[in-house]
Amino acid sequence: MMSAVRGKNTKPELALRRALHARGFRFRLHAGKVHGRPDLVLPKYRAVVFVHGCFWHRHQGCRYATIPSTRSEFWQAKFDANVARDSAVRRKLLEDGWRVATVWECALRKQEQVGASIGLLAVWLPVGPATIEIGVSDIPHCGIIAAD
Template identity: 60%
Template structure:
């Protein structure tokens, strides 16, 4: 299937996709900050550059987009019809990099949470924020994943 826009327009559209400060990330950050939690952004010294770093709790939070990070069985994790082999290799590399980063963080003693984009779309942000806050405060589970009810 041919693309419906020309290459220059597609390039401009794709360059507008951000890796930091995405809408789901900003929503969760606002909720956690209003709950009194303080964090650092985009921990450059940690594997995978986590979106939120809670040094006090020795924990990090990734806010993953379902499309780019391939949330299994999610309606947002579609594959474009054009150049499917390109997209599959790109998605596979993303998933492998995520797994490697999370394993490295866990080996370093960090606790790791993943909040999926669909969770922030399908549930009230306050509910997702409360789940993350409880996980941080209790400090027992080494990892947490918050999907939607896809």
């Protein structure tokens, strides 16, 4: 069953790639010479983009980051290892002078969310801080709406 889980060219990743390319951004895919083999590498901006699945990479506070009810200890160990690896990769990339963006799967589920996520990335790429995370709650009008 686990062999069916794709690591590359997932639907969210393809949606992000299409939208970034349409906006004129050029990138390399899964560059082996960059630590952690990021999903997208934008050398012009010295930036990398990871497209993380909320379930596998444990997006905090996300409705898709559930824990299966069977074999919960196995799953928790697996998730902890994924989060630790992600943290180590991010730290190493930052040490090497790369800027790191993480776009969560929940922010790429609907077409308008993809557009809003690309808008945030487009602003971040030229002059943004060292890191950025984009989830559905970070997208205006797509996240959780606060009561008045």
